[in-house]
Amino acid sequence: MNPRMFFTTFIATVFLFTGIAIAAEYQATSKAGDLEVMLTIDKNPPVVGKNNATIAIKDGSGQPVTDASVRLEFGMPAMPGMPAMNYKADAVLSDGIYKTPLTFSMAGPWFINTKILRNKKIVTAKFNVDVQ
Ligand SMILES: [Cu+2]
Secondary structure, eight states, X not given: OOHHHHHHHHHHHHHHHHHHHHHTSEEEEEEETTEEEEEEESSSSOOSEEEEEEEEEEOTTSOXXXXXXXXXXXXXXXXXXXXXXXEEEXXXXXXXXXXXXXXXXXXXXXXXXXXXXXXXXXXXEEEEEEEO
16 A cells, blocks of 8 residues: 555544544534533433433533533323333533433433523523434
8 A cells, every 4th residue: 555545544534433433422402591502412322221411501602601500301201101201310510511321211202301500590401312
């Protein structure tokens, strides 16, 4: 392999792996009041069992918000043979973003309501994921 071909192959490989790394995370953005909330889950699609979620929050001027309390209320509405399921997880601030494990008990559509308490006000960012 000549150096030029090696270089081309190398670049192609880097792009391939970068693409896979991006696709391997679930990511969605939602508004909560004047806040912009980005939810990232380390698996795409999210899976039955343990997933790791991170929540990044920006205020109306695009500045990171790190003085909030963040709680995820997630679950499924009732369906045939299954009562409504509701769970809570308090996210912990680490390196400027909020983190928590999220455990889904079954496949299907789940809601994730991200409750943000800041300045004595609670706002909610709503997400929906399809767990596999
Ligand atoms: Cu269900």
